[in-house]
Amino acid sequence: MSAIITLLTDFGDLYPAVMKGTILRINPDAKIVDISHNIPPQNLRSGAFALMYVAGRFPEGTIHVAVIDPGVGTGRRPIVIKGKQIFVGPDNGLLIPAARSMGHFIVYEIPPELCIPPVSSTFHGRDVFAPSAAHLSRGYDISEFRQIDDFIELDFGEVYVSKESLQGEVIYIDDFGNVITNIPGSLALEYINYGDHVELLGRKIPFAMTYDEANSELITIGSHNFLEISVKRGNAAKLFRLNIGDVVHMTSKQ
Amino acid sequence: MSAIITLLTDFGDLYPAVMKGTILRINPDAKIVDISHNIPPQNLRSGAFALMYVAGRFPEGTIHVAVIDPGVGTGRRPIVIKGKQIFVGPDNGLLIPAARSMGHFIVYEIPPELCIPPVSSTFHGRDVFAPSAAHLSRGYDISEFRQIDDFIELDFGEVYVSKESLQGEVIYIDDFGNVITNIPGSLALEYINYGDHVELLGRKIPFAMTYDEANSELITIGSHNFLEISVKRGNAAKLFRLNIGDVVHMTSKQ
Amino acid sequence: MSAIITLLTDFGDLYPAVMKGTILRINPDAKIVDISHNIPPQNLRSGAFALMYVAGRFPEGTIHVAVIDPGVGTGRRPIVIKGKQIFVGPDNGLLIPAARSMGHFIVYEIPPELCIPPVSSTFHGRDVFAPSAAHLSRGYDISEFRQIDDFIELDFGEVYVSKESLQGEVIYIDDFGNVITNIPGSLALEYINYGDHVELLGRKIPFAMTYDEANSELITIGSHNFLEISVKRGNAAKLFRLNIGDVVHMTSKQ
Numbered sequence: 001m002s003a004i005i006t007l008l009t010d011f012g013d014l015y016p017a018v019m020k021g022t023i024l025r026i027n028p029d030a031k032i033v034d035i036s037h038n039i040p041p042q043n044l045r046s047g048a049f050a051l052m053y054v055a056g057r058f059p060e061g062t063i064h065v066a067v068i069d070p071g072v073g074t075g076r077r078p079i080v081i082k083g084k085q086i087f088v089g090p091d092n093g094l095l096i097p098a099a100r101s102m103g104h105f106i107v108y109e110i111p112p113e114l115c116i117p118p119v120s121s122t123f124h125g126r127d128v129f130a131p132s133a134a135h136l137s138r139g140y141d142i143s144e145f146r147q148i149d150d151f152i153e154l155d156f157g158e159v160y161v162s163k164e165s166l167q168g169e170v171i172y173i174d175d176f177g178n179v180i181t182n183i184p185g186s187l188a189l190e191y192i193n194y195g196d197h198v199e200l201l202g203r204k205i206p207f208a209m210t211y212d213e214a215n216s217e218l219i220t221i222g223s224h225n226f227l228e229i230s231v232k233r234g235n236a237a238k239l240f241r242l243n244i245g246d247v248v249h250m251t252s253k254q
Numbered sequence: 255m256s257a258i259i260t261l262l263t264d265f266g267d268l269y270p271a272v273m274k275g276t277i278l279r280i281n282p283d284a285k286i287v288d289i290s291h292n293i294p295p296q297n298l299r300s301g302a303f304a305l306m307y308v309a310g311r312f313p314e315g316t317i318h319v320a321v322i323d324p325g326v327g328t329g330r331r332p333i334v335i336k337g338k339q340i341f342v343g344p345d346n347g348l349l350i351p352a353a354r355s356m357g358h359f360i361v362y363e364i365p366p367e368l369c370i371p372p373v374s375s376t377f378h379g380r381d382v383f384a385p386s387a388a389h390l391s392r393g394y395d396i397s398e399f400r401q402i403d404d405f406i407e408l409d410f411g412e413v414y415v416s417k418e419s420l421q422g423e424v425i426y427i428d429d430f431g432n433v434i435t436n437i438p439g440s441l442a443l444e445y446i447n448y449g450d451h452v453e454l455l456g457r458k459i460p461f462a463m464t465y466d467e468a469n470s471e472l473i474t475i476g477s478h479n480f481l482e483i484s485v486k487r488g489n490a491a492k493l494f495r496l497n498i499g500d501v502v503h504m505t506s507k508q
Numbered sequence: 509m510s511a512i513i514t515l516l517t518d519f520g521d522l523y524p525a526v527m528k529g530t531i532l533r534i535n536p537d538a539k540i541v542d543i544s545h546n547i548p549p550q551n552l553r554s555g556a557f558a559l560m561y562v563a564g565r566f567p568e569g570t571i572h573v574a575v576i577d578p579g580v581g582t583g584r585r586p587i588v589i590k591g592k593q594i595f596v597g598p599d600n601g602l603l604i605p606a607a608r609s610m611g612h613f614i615v616y617e618i619p620p621e622l623c624i625p626p627v628s629s630t631f632h633g634r635d636v637f638a639p640s641a642a643h644l645s646r647g648y649d650i651s652e653f654r655q656i657d658d659f660i661e662l663d664f665g666e667v668y669v670s671k672e673s674l675q676g677e678v679i680y681i682d683d684f685g686n687v688i689t690n691i692p693g694s695l696a697l698e699y700i701n702y703g704d705h706v707e708l709l710g711r712k713i714p715f716a717m718t719y720d721e722a723n724s725e726l727i728t729i730g731s732h733n734f735l736e737i738s739v740k741r742g743n744a745a746k747l748f749r750l751n752i753g754d755v756v757h758m759t760s761k762q
Binding site: 006033034038053055057174210212222223233 | 274326
């Protein structure tokens with residue numbers, strides 16, 4: 001059975017193929033799967049959300065390489081995280097929510113011997129993370145790596161939820177224009193009920209269980225278990241002019 | 255030899271990776287191939303055309319998962335179609351032209367035991383179709399499934415062809431801006447000859463066998479065997495301002 | 509160990525999947541990797557750069573299928589190039605820089621028996637190049653093929669470098685907006701030093717070793733070893749309004 005290596009980056013076109021060649025040169029038997037290469041450039045929260053959302057669907061032992069890396073070429077450490085699955089990427093918080101969603105994990109610093117010299121100052125996806133993942137997929141022993149306890153954390157920003165209002169931030173906008181907030185669905189459900197309405201930017205919109213319950217705009221709990229603002233057969237991001245990072249404030253109308 | 259599973263959706267980025275993880279968790283040995291994730295949202299005709307166009311090129315036994323699914327979360331049935339190849343998706347017509355292009359087939363309803371509970375109301379690609387395809391790729395026996403005879407049909411819309419005119423609808427626009435109509439090439443060839451001209455939206459354009467026979471605009475029979483409106487080294491969709499669903503009427507000029 | 513077949517085209521969506529099905533029908537065991545399907549249409553230099561940049565990262569024996577093919581349907585020959593790796597595509601220069609970057613190679617004409625009849629006049633990716641690559645991946649003997657010495661060459665255009673100025677052409681713009689010129693990094697380094705400044709379109713910009721050394725605009729030697737114009741956390745192509753094919757002239761300021 002081939003090792004599975006996933007890739008998540010903000011690289012767009014071409015550079016991911018360089019990573020794939022690099023992996024296959026070390027482990028020609030690896031099965032490489034793209035998660036996304038269109039994360040908004042340098043956006044750690046969007047990348048961390050996407051990785052957390054997708055990774056848990058993969059089999060145990062999957063190796064996820066994620067590279068959103070504003071600090072490339074500086075002193076930030078390259079890390080590998082070992083839990084039920086394995087995460088490889090920069091020590092900037094990107095990997096932590098996904099790793100944490102799977103229970104116990106240990107963080108190690110990637111040693112230079114896993115890299116391909118000379119390590120460039122601009123493309124650690126190629127020189128550090130892809131080769132490290134490929135070596136790990138062949139069973140490279142990491143037990144001797146240096147453990148790190150002071151790794152960088154990342155959270156998804158502030159959330160305020162009450163019977164009167166819901167407030168959070170936009171962490172992801174998908175290709176349908178659905179606006180995904182950082183408000184956990186379980187938290188929202190403690191305070192508001194399906195069928196209730198909220199007011200958002202001058203519009204009164206229902207909290208619906210499915211897209212089909214609403215005529216147009218709605219809030220719902222998406223398949224990722226976060227509160228999502230959607231427009232049935234429409235584009236919520238465009239309608240509400242929302243972008244990643246915006247604060248959204250919804251007032252509950254009983 | 256690994257089972258081949260293809261994916262065709264209107265999901266854009268990220269969600270296809272969730273389907274891939276779901277498949278690999280059930281069958282880590284599956285070979286997954288993307289057909290497209292950029293079908294115009296909710297457009298069954300474009301999706302059905304794309305699937306029919308591409309599927310026949312794959313080996314016998316390939317499993318195609320196609321999800322353009324405006325009715326997700328309602329009562330529409332999930333189906334699997336068995337012929338020379340296997341199709342998995344919603345019972346809304348999407349799969350039928352591709353299945354029919356390969357000869358005899360039988361339609362079955364997907365039973366709940368192939369799904370991953372709890373089945374969400376928004377993402378059957380993940381909860382129903384991906385796991386079903388993965389189980390089928392491991393040889394799951396479908397002979398006990400309930401056969402369906404009243405499955406939903408889909409056609410590509412009205413076509414009128416005569417010596418004087420050709421009329422059909424735009425069913426697909428590719429990334430070159432080539433405009434693919436629902437007029438079968440074989441039908442067009444019965445009435446007009448290569449070298450003839452037609453008038454389309456005020457322009458007189460030749461019916462050419464290759465792009466290189468024309469100087470600019472042309473109609474031709476594409477590699478998909480439908481009549482196609484093209485502009486040599488240009489973008490026909492932009493030039494003629496045509497969109498998917500538009501009726502195109504060409505008057506023959508002898 | 510499965511044969512690796514990469515694909516590089518200007519086809520955008522859908523058509524690459526047709527090539528994949530065609531390959532898998534001949535060799536179901538092939539491991540197919542996308543390099544890019546978003547090369548600017550018909551742009552041989554961009555395609556040749558991308559192929560040269562990426563191919564060398566793949567293992568020996570990899571088969572690269574590249575199709576940027578303005579001459580499809582005319583008499584241009586289909587070729588296979590054998591060196592450390594194998595290249596399949598049209599005889600229009602596209603494959604040559606990548607092949608040459610790997611040392612000695614021999615060019616052969618692809619014989620009709622490797623193609624799938626009837627060969628269309630519009631889609632040799634499907635009818636000629638994909639099946640040829642698939643047959644080669646199964647060990648098809650090419651020693652009997654006709655050798656070609658008069659294959660078409662391609663270069664990346666004129667370059668002038670001196671202590672006073674650097675001049676070249678834009679051959680690629682990546683998804684970050686980084687502008688890649690045809691000026692080899694090694695050549696630039698003979699004449700200017702890191703820390704020097706040049707003037708480009710009215711702006712004075714440093715020649716930096718890493719993105720982080722600059723505050724905004726910079727020129728640097730990218731991971732591809734060509735001189736690149738970048739803007740730290742910005743889009744150089746937009747800032748300088750540069751497109752592929754533009755001549756860039758930088759005056760050295762000591």
